[in-house]
Amino acid sequence: MKDAMTTVQDIVNNKNQEIWSISPESTVFDAIKLMDDKEIGALAVMHENKLVGILSERDYARKVILKGRTSNDTRVGDIMTREVIFTRPDRGIKECMAIMTTHRIRHLPVIDNGQLVSMISLGDVVKEIISDQEYQIEHLQHYVAWEESY
Numbered sequence: 664m665k666d667a668m669t670t671v672q673d674i675v676n677n678k679n680q681e682i683w684s685i686s687p688e689s690t691v692f693d694a695i696k697l698m699d700d701k702e703i704g705a706l707a708v709m710h711e712n713k714l715v716g717i718l719s720e721r722d723y724a725r726k727v728i729l730k731g732r733t734s735n736d737t738r739v740g741d742i743m744t745r746e747v748i749f750t751r752p753d754r755g756i757k758e759c760m761a762i763m764t765t766h767r768i769r770h771l772p773v774i775d776n777g778q779l780v781s782m783i784s785l786g787d788v789v790k791e792i793i794s795d796q797e798y799q800i801e802h803l804q805h806y807v808a809w810e811e812s813y
Contacts, residue, residue: 672752675781684709687740705770708743716743
């Protein structure tokens, strides 16, 4: 049975726990290759086990391709998003959807006690919201069927 409010922790519990990251000193080519290999759209940028940025396909498109830079000569730290918007495991998924919509981002790091514990995507959030709605519809259909039987 689903709780009244699904949290980020619920998404984290259902995800692969692997967090893909890269160093700010790595080349953008290495970052894009890792994203391609893992079929993901963003990487956590870590320095000494601390989240220092996030690198997305959007960063690559806007800060490398459009600026005439090359992937092999550009460092991740030169183009990563430094002001990382994040969430916590206890936040509701509707709040996450609002954060992602407001800031026009597709990936949201999950920080717990100062540590990166997961990275959720807009797709993860949408999937969970749809699952919640399907559960509520099914619950209401059972209730209506029960009411009609009396």
